[in-house]
Amino acid sequence: MLNLFAETCHIIYGKRSRLYLQQMLELPTDYSWLYNCITQGYHTVRRSSRFWASLWTNLTIEQIMMKSISHGGLTRGHGSTESFRLQWVYSMQKCS
Numbered sequence: 001m002l003n004l005f006a007e008t009c010h011i012i013y014g015k016r017s018r019l020y021l022q023q024m025l026e027l028p029t030d031y032s033w034l035y036n037c038i039t040q041g042y043h044t045v046r047r048s049s050r051f052w053a054s055l056w057t058n059l060t061i062e063q064i065m066m067k068s069i070s071h072g073g074l075t076r077g078h079g080s081t082e083s084f085r086l087q088w089v090y091s092m093q094k095c096s
Contacts, residue, residue, distance in 0.1 A: 028035045
């Protein structure tokens with residue numbers, strides 16, 4: 001994968017991937033509690049009881065936020081005033 005980043009001129013992704021890989025290799029020794037959580041499957045969120053229904057947490061957050069943004073009109077330019085964006089941001093913690 002690192003070679004693919006280099007060939008497609010995504011140099012920053014390649015640099016960050018090396019750092020990420022080094023940190024993940026040190027995870028069992030440096031953060032054993034986190035490593036245990038990840039290996040036991042606690043890094044995903046289940047939105048239903050089906051076996052393959054688990055998603056990464058950042059993908060779930062992104063889907064929920066984009067759904068509320070698109071229904072609120074922020075992606076189409078309607079209601080994109082500063083007060084509307086602040087109201088949306090402050091209401092997210094109560095809606096999630």
